[in-house]
Amino acid sequence: MNARSVFLRVWKLKPLDVMVFVWLARPLECIRIPFAGAKPSLLNSMLHRFRKGVLVKLVVAEKTLDKFPELKDHFQEVVDGNTAGSPMKAGHKWTHLKPREISKRLKKRGAAVSVYLVKQLLSHFGYRRRKLYKGHSLKDVKDRNEQFENISILKNAFLNRGLPMLSIDTKKKELLGNYYRDGTHYGQRPRKVYDHDFTSLATGLVIPHGIYDIAQNRGYLTLGTSKDTSEFVCDNIEYFWRNELQYIYTEADHILLLCDAGGSNSARHYLVKQDLYKLAQRLQLNIIVAHYPAYCSKWNPIEHRLFCHLTHAWQGVVFDDINIVKELAEKATTKTGLSVNVWINPKTYNINRSVNHGFKNNIRKYVNFFEVLPKWNYAIQYAS
Numbered sequence: 001m002n003a004r005s006v007f008l009r010v011w012k013l014k015p016l017d018v019m020v021f022v023w024l025a026r027p028l029e030c031i032r033i034p035f036a037g038a039k040p041s042l043l044n045s046m047l048h049r050f051r052k053g054v055l056v057k058l059v060v061a062e063k064t065l066d067k068f069p070e071l072k073d074h075f076q077e078v079v080d081g082n083t084a085g086s087p088m089k090a091g092h093k094w095t096h097l098k099p100r101e102i103s104k105r106l107k108k109r110g111a112a113v114s115v116y117l118v119k120q121l122l123s124h125f126g127y128r129r130r131k132l133y134k135g136h137s138l139k140d141v142k143d144r145n146e147q148f149e150n151i152s153i154l155k156n157a158f159l160n161r162g163l164p165m166l167s168i169d170t171k172k173k174e175l176l177g178n179y180y181r182d183g184t185h186y187g188q189r190p191r192k193v194y195d196h197d198f199t200s201l202a203t204g205l206v207i208p209h210g211i212y213d214i215a216q217n218r219g220y221l222t223l224g225t226s227k228d229t230s231e232f233v234c235d236n237i238e239y240f241w242r243n244e245l246q247y248i249y250t251e252a253d254h255i256l257l258l259c260d261a262g263g264s265n266s267a268r269h270y271l272v273k274q275d276l277y278k279l280a281q282r283l284q285l286n287i288i289v290a291h292y293p294a295y296c297s298k299w300n301p302i303e304h305r306l307f308c309h310l311t312h313a314w315q316g317v318v319f320d321d322i323n324i325v326k327e328l329a330e331k332a333t334t335k336t337g338l339s340v341n342v343w344i345n346p347k348t349y350n351i352n353r354s355v356n357h358g359f360k361n362n363i364r365k366y367v368n369f370f371e372v373l374p375k376w377n378y379a380i381q382y383a384s
Contacts, residue, residue, distance in 0.1 A: 071111055075121045078105045095127065141293040147376055148299070151258065151290050158256045159215060164249045167212040167258045167302040168237070168265065170228050171310065176204035176319050183315020193318060206325050208310070209236050212302040214258075216248065219306040219340040221329050223322055227349040228264045230272040234279040239343055241283055254286045258300060261291040267376055270355040270363065277359070277366050280380045291376040309334060 079095050079102065097105075099118040106113055113121075122128075158165045179202075180193045194201060207224035209232065222236040237257075246252075257276075259265035266272050280287045292300050313332040319325055326342045333339055359366060370377035 071106075071113065071117075072121065072124070074106055074109050074111045075102070075118075075125070078102055078109070079125075079127075094130075141295060143373055144293045144296065147290075147293050147373055148296075150370075150372055150377060151292070154256055154288065154290055155214070155258075158254070162215075162249070163252050163254050163256065164245060165214040165256045165258065166237070167214060167300055167305075168233065169210055169260060169297070169300055169302050169307070170233075170264060171208040171210060171307050173228075174206040174208065174314075174319055174325065175199060175202040176206060176321060176325075177202045178318055178320075181315065181317060181319075183312075183317070185316040191318065204322065206319070206322055207232070208325075208329075209233060209264075210302050210306050210310075211237060211240055212306045213245070213248075214301055214305075217305070217337050217339075219302075219310075219332070219338065220244065221306075221310070221340055221342045222345050223325055223329075223342065224345045224347075224349075225322065226347065227351050229349045229351060229353070230264050230266075230269070230275040231353070232345070232347075232349050233264050234275045235347065236343075236345065238279060238282060239345070240341070241285075244341060252285065254288060255283075256288045256290065258290055258292070260297045260300060261294055261376065265291070267291040270360045271353060273363070273367050273378075273380070274355050274359050277380050280382050284382050286382055287380045289378055289380070293376065306332075306338070306340070309338060310340070 079097065099115045099122065102118045102122075103113060103115050106118070155165055175197065178193050179197055180195075204225060207226070207228050209222045209224060209228070211220040211222075212218075213220070220236075220240040222232075222239070224232055224236075226232070241255075261267040264272070276287055276289065297303065309332040310329055313328045314325070317324065317328060322344060326344060329340055329342045366380065368379040368381065370379070
């Protein structure tokens with residue numbers, strides 16, 4: 001079926017002779033469609049239908065702006081009074097007006113333009129539909145940039161030697177039960193869920209802890225059902241090392257762990273270092289730990305290379321049980337080759353554990369702190 005027959009079937013028009021300029025997807029194409037004996041009203045109707053199309057846009061806006069340059073002046077007068085901007089960056093502006101509101105205000109000024117043309121004006125002046133971006137740190141952390149440079153050096157060193165670089169973190173806890181989740185799904189009718197997310201109604205709790213292999217672009221996800229502790233984290237690393245990673249890195253004698261500086265990965269807690277020391281002895285590996293500074297967790301690779309895809313895979317789904325969480329997480333693949341292995345950790349963890357006083361009092365015997373920013377960088381050696 002050629003373009004002409006498709007056009008006639010879609011728009012149900014009788015042939016006439018007219019030249020129509022349309023946008024088909026991206027490129028501008030000139031399509032000559034043979035017609036005969038059509039009235040101007042039919043042509044106007046056809047153009048109106050084209051304007052409502054999704055893939056077909058009339059090349060009218062640009063010509064209109066060139067023909068009536070005063071429209072740009074009227075537009076700026078309307079928008080400037082309802083525009084905010086950054087005091088630090090010139091040209092960084094935003095407006096709270098919607099295209100339909102701008103169209104109404106322009107009409108009051110004697111310029112009756114369509115919403116479609118207003119969108120072209122917004123585009124012309126650099127306005128786009130944008131989401132809020134969490135990029136403003138709550139606090140300027142001392143030595144922040146120096147730590148980023150140190151992490152970059154460590155990553156390059158491990159990459160060049162073919163050693164494992166693992167980015168780790170715990171994702172937001174998920175409640176099991178008939179709870180609302182953002183997103184949509186395919187269904188014959190809407191599914192009703194609780195109108196309040198009371199934890200007392202939950203049938204269980206899922207703690208997703210992730211391990212992201214930076215070099216292999218592979219994710220390892222543990223679904224815990226107890227508490228998010230440093231022991232929980234170390235058990236997850238051990239499980240995937242023994243079942244997956246040791247067969248990929250057969251000659252490895254070091255592991256680089258990239259993690260946040262708080263929570264179950266806290267850079268300040270002795271208990272975290274004690275559990276990591278025990279892990280190093282069990283795996284017979286040397287563990288290098290580099291923490292991201294406070295308020296910098298979004299720079300941890302696992303956040304934007306694994307967790308974002310898990311969030312997408314879980315959208316619009318009710319977590320009736322933990323197996324649904326596992327099944328959907330395993331489907332979180334990407335065109336770049338990301339794959340996710342999932343394990344359910346049924347172990348119960350105690351949150352009232354305390355560090356061994358012998359370990360705490362002799363910390364430097366077990367942990368080798370770097371000369372560069374020792375609070376965030378240290379090595380735990382296997383005592384062979």
